[in-house]
Amino acid sequence: MLGLDKRDTKFLLIVIFLTLATPILLQPFPESSTLAQFNAGYPDLMQRFAIFGIFAIGFNILFGLTGYLSFGHAAFLGIGSYSVVWMYKLLDYNVIWGLPLAVILSGLFALVIGYVSLRRSGIYFSILTLAFAQMSFNLAYSVLTPITNGETGLQVYTDDPQILMGATEPTSPHLFGIVMNQSAKINLGDWVFTFNNGYYFCAIIAIIAFYISLRIFRSPFGLMLRAIKSNQQRLNYTGLNARPYTLAAFVISGMYAGLAGGLMASMDPLAGAERMQWTASGEVVLMTILGGVGTMMGPVLGAGVIKYMENIFSKINEQVLHSWFGWLPDSLEGFVIFIAEHFVGSGWHMTSGVLFMLVVIFLPGGLVEGGQRIKAMFNNRGGDDADDPEHHPKHAPHVAE
Amino acid sequence: MGILEVKGVGKRFGGLQALGDVNLSVQEQTVHAIIGPNGAGKSTLLNCFVGKLIPDEGSVLFNGQSLLGRTPHEITQMGVSRVFQTPEIFGDLSVMENMMIPCFAKRDGAFRMHAFESVDNESELIEKAEQMLIDVNMVDKRNMNAASMSRGDKRRLEMAMCLVQDPKLLLLDEPTAGMARADTNNTIDLLKEIKEKRDITMAIIEHDMHVVFSLADRITVLAQGTPLVEDTPQNIKDNPKVREAYLGETQQ
Numbered sequence: 032m033l034g035l036d037k038r039d040t041k042f043l044l045i046v047i048f049l050t051l052a053t054p055i056l057l058q059p060f061p062e063s064s065t066l067a068q069f070n071a072g073y074p075d076l077m078q079r080f081a082i083f084g085i086f087a088i089g090f091n092i093l094f095g096l097t098g099y100l101s102f103g104h105a106a107f108l109g110i111g112s113y114s115v116v117w118m119y120k121l122l123d124y125n126v127i128w129g130l131p132l133a134v135i136l137s138g139l140f141a142l143v144i145g146y147v148s149l150r151r152s153g154i155y156f157s158i159l160t161l162a163f164a165q166m167s168f169n170l171a172y173s174v175l176t177p178i179t180n181g182e183t184g185l186q187v188y189t190d191d192p193q194i195l196m197g198a199t200e201p202t203s204p205h206l207f208g209i210v211m212n213q214s215a216k217i218n219l220g221d222w223v224f225t226f227n228n229g230y231y232f233c234a235i236i237a238i239i240a241f242y243i244s245l246r247i248f249r250s251p252f253g254l255m256l257r258a259i260k261s262n263q264q265r266l267n268y269t270g271l272n273a274r275p276y277t278l279a280a281f282v283i284s285g286m287y288a289g290l291a292g293g294l295m296a297s298m299d300p301l302a303g304a305e306r307m308q309w310t311a312s313g314e315v316v317l318m319t320i321l322g323g324v325g326t327m328m329g330p331v332l333g334a335g336v337i338k339y340m341e342n343i344f345s346k347i348n349e350q351v352l353h354s355w356f357g358w359l360p361d362s363l364e365g366f367v368i369f370i371a372e373h374f375v376g377s378g379w380h381m382t383s384g385v386l387f388m389l390v391v392i393f394l395p396g397g398l399v400e401g402g403q404r405i406k407a408m409f410n411n412r413g414g415d416d417a418d419d420p421e422h423h424p425k426h427a428p429h430v431a432e
Numbered sequence: 433m434g435i436l437e438v439k440g441v442g443k444r445f446g447g448l449q450a451l452g453d454v455n456l457s458v459q460e461q462t463v464h465a466i467i468g469p470n471g472a473g474k475s476t477l478l479n480c481f482v483g484k485l486i487p488d489e490g491s492v493l494f495n496g497q498s499l500l501g502r503t504p505h506e507i508t509q510m511g512v513s514r515v516f517q518t519p520e521i522f523g524d525l526s527v528m529e530n531m532m533i534p535c536f537a538k539r540d541g542a543f544r545m546h547a548f549e550s551v552d553n554e555s556e557l558i559e560k561a562e563q564m565l566i567d568v569n570m571v572d573k574r575n576m577n578a579a580s581m582s583r584g585d586k587r588r589l590e591m592a593m594c595l596v597q598d599p600k601l602l603l604l605d606e607p608t609a610g611m612a613r614a615d616t617n618n619t620i621d622l623l624k625e626i627k628e629k630r631d632i633t634m635a636i637i638e639h640d641m642h643v644v645f646s647l648a649d650r651i652t653v654l655a656q657g658t659p660l661v662e663d664t665p666q667n668i669k670d671n672p673k674v675r676e677a678y679l680g681e682t683q684q
Contacts, residue, residue: 034550251536251554252547254525258533261522268482268520269534269593270508275543283547 039245042327046241050234053077054226061221065354068346071339074214074227075298079338081233082294085240087318087330089287092244093280094316095325096253098260100157102312103144103164107137107285109171109307111292113178116185116302123195124187124204126211126232126297130290137289138282140167145281149274152263164312171304184303204297206232211298229298236294240287245327247283256280260325288315317383321390323397332398337383344379351375433496435460435601435633436481441490443476443657450476451487451657458601458650463627463634465644468654469678474637475517477654478605481635482514483507494601509541513594514603518610519586521593523579527570530578530589531561531596538597564596568622584615588622595626602626604636608643620646645669653677 035043049056058072071077086108094100114136115129122128148159171179179185187193204211211229247253258266259273266273296302305311318337323329352368352375359367374382394400434457443451451473458464468474479485481492483504492499499507508514522530535557540546552558565571568588573581578589587607594602607623608616620643626632627647638644644651644665651668653660655677661668668674 034548036550036552246550247547249550249552250547251532251549251551252545254529254532254551255536257525257529258522261524262520265520265522265593266533267504268508268514268516270505270537270541270597271533272503272505272543279543279545279547 033242034246035249039249043242043245046328047238050081050238051231053080053234054224054230058222058224062223063221068351069343071343072225074212074225074230076338076342077227077230078233078294078298079342080335081230081237082291082298083315083318083334083338084331085233085237085294086288086291086315087322087334088237088240088244089284089291090315091284091319091325091330092247092256092287093284094319095330096248096256096260097277097280099149099152099277099281100316101148101160101281101284102157102309102316103148103160103162103167104284104288104315105307105309105311106144106164106167107141107288108292108295108311109167109302109304110137110140111289111294112296112302112306113171113185114289115293115296116187116300119187119193119204119296119300120185120191121194123193123197123200124202124300125195125200126204126206126293130293130297133289133293133296134286137292138286141282141285141289142278145278145285149277149281161309161312164307164309168304168307168309171307179302179304182304184301186301204229204300232297233294236290240290241327241331248327252276252279257325317387321387321397323399326397326399329397329399336386336398340379340383340386344375344382345377347375349376434458435495436635437491437493438477438481439491439493441477441480441487441492443473443480443485443487449657451480454490454654454657454659456652456659456662458633458635460633461631462649463623463636463647465636465638465648465651466654467638467641467644467651468660471656472654473657474654475605476657478514478603478635478637481507481603482512508537508597508599511598511600512603513597513599513601515587515590515594515605515607517606519583519590521578521586521590523577525578526574527565527576527578527581527589528558528561528574530593531565532557534593534597535561561596564592567595568592582615583611584618587611587615587619591622591626595630595632600631600633602632602634604634604638606637606639608638608640616640616643619643623647 033040054072054077057077058070060066060070090104111133114133115126118129118132144160144163148156148163151159172182201208201210209228211232214225214227217224217226255266255271255276259276263273292306295306314337318333319330320333321336322331322333349368349372352371356364356367372378390397436458438454438456441451441454442449454477466474466477476485480487481499483499483502483506486500494510494512497510522533532551539557562571562574565574568591570585570588570592573585578586581589608619611619623634624647627634636647648665650662651665652662653668653674660673660677661671663671
């Protein structure tokens, strides 16, 4: 189906199902239970899952396939957001104008930044991209204030032209009248499921983005990108110049980042310079590594885990901890809470840091590798005689797993 | 005139004269070996052929066209393939994927996007790659991870990757260095077979005299960056100057 083989079609269908069913799957606990705070099925967070999923999928095309580690992708995120908000200001709140512009503009910027940065590889490439991103951040923050509205951030004011604005048109982002921040709530017993327009808009785009990335992984172009990561010297002596391939990958991943940035502004009509800061670039690197570099599902998974922790762990405060550990003797309870409180609330970075270290040390292939190991454990329980790598050389894994 | 004409090539690294006035002519469809003691400039010379180094003086002509100032990938597209001292393959990829890359490179000639086609649909190229694997006796390893194979197999794969592009000139940099005896003999057999079956010229740098004498039609002995002598294997064997360069036999 759609130019994919059987296995990939099945894979894509599973991804589509999971994406569309997210509002139900992330709401496993009834509202009245104490575990309800672990529910993640609210629109704001689900939108972020989808948006950062797109960002990470695109980043993986560059970092996962070619091995070039960019520390500047947040710049494209910011460019995407600014483009969309500008279209709100000039035309109207329909996101259909802004999103294509976000993709095209970020692609153009990626072409320029990539053309310069890709003259170097390894750490020098990373530093160059970091420098470009910081430059963009500072431009957006101060120098280009007329375009970016500086530290206040870009937003829509009542005296903006909005030349296409109709009298009955919604006054928040929408797609031909489908308002992004509207939701349908369904109560089923003690469960509440929220089906948000914005989330489904992001989800459908994320599925398309995932499909495109899957096609790239399976294409001759994707094979060349993996060859660049594996041995650039051999590729040269095979008669191909690596530069156009890496540049194309850089531009594609930049466009994905721009799309993600545009979607952020489509959910919430704001764009601020902080979106371009290097911490945002670092975040997508963490997501990709946490989930599994070079795998299809890994970056999405990593994006989900980090965003989940950021939103859910940071909500847990001392009262919540008291309610959990109340059954312990007082002195012990005090001690446990003293330790635990550093890992929740504003200390959620500690938890994610520890998780990241554990993954990098024990699962260099990311969470996806963890899943594969568990699967292999179940498959091998039948008892194969001791694995002798000399006589059972390993087979090349299928990239998509 | 030979397929590869080297005239007056010199290369200096700082104060070291690595190559000086090298003249060499590799005739079409022969195996031309370049031998010499350590530091004689063999690898430097080879690097001047493929665009990795640019000589300070002289010229390198391949089929009448200058190779100087061209990049490695351009030279490869002209029909010069190179096998490295340590096999350079795509270690993270499967054997078959390793074979597909040179097939695409040969067909496309340069950068092509092909981002929405599937590798699995390129049946013509797959067939070509598979046939090559059969020729070098590796088809049973097609799904294996290239990095996990033995050194001899890696060499075999590297050779297959070069040959699938039908190069006119194959450059081999110590193809049997660090190999076990059995692997060395396999490689010699493979090279002999290639020589017989294909319309190809080979220039080979080698330390192992066994390999050199079983393959070469012509031998150039390089010492201190200059060709000492060029002759047939039999005459080289008996040449006292060669013995001197190799064994350090001075007048006794």
